[in-house]
Amino acid sequence: MAREIISTDKAPQAIGTYSQAVKVDNTVYLSGQIPLLPETMQLVEGDIEAQIVQVFENLKAVAAAAGADFSHVVKLNVFLTDLANFPVVNEVMARYFHEPYPARAAIGVAALPKAAEVEMDAVLAID
Template structure:
């Protein structure tokens, strides 16, 4: 079994439970879910769904950078939405952070997220 390394970024929210921001095993990084918390204050970003989506991708980017990668290195992305009618907005916002070829992705409708967030995303990155 390859060594596992815990990845941490001060530019992403601290874990609010019993988990790490990411774990690297070999060249694969497993990114924990990010909700739209602002790292410095640990409070939810102000604004609408789009503002929350931007913050989620900024948080994921910070953790990717701490693992010596970028959003472009994500091979699988999972997005959790409390309202699937926001799906077109996710696509629009995601297009501002990702370039082709895009990662494999799932968008999943769920009833509730921590801190009443409207969106959460996690992923797997290869560096």
């Protein structure tokens, strides 16, 4: 089993005891991303849409560091502190993903790190 740690400065650095992503054979596991700006490690300013966009940009940067893009995403997990924001997730997600869409879960949570309103992680399959 070939295992590789994926890291990039184009996404927020890990704020705990984890890697941005781990590649095992042809599968890449992206750690959860919150809407931190990589340059400052501060939450992006703006509404929930701005937060969702930043999370997708962070995930995209880590995927690119693994030699992949969103067409390789097979599973996406979305964590929201307010499930009423899920329609905004769908709207923004349509800018980043095209059919066939990945499998997805949406989970309502009480709180997220740094008081973020959204966090996402993903699994990618690379040929």
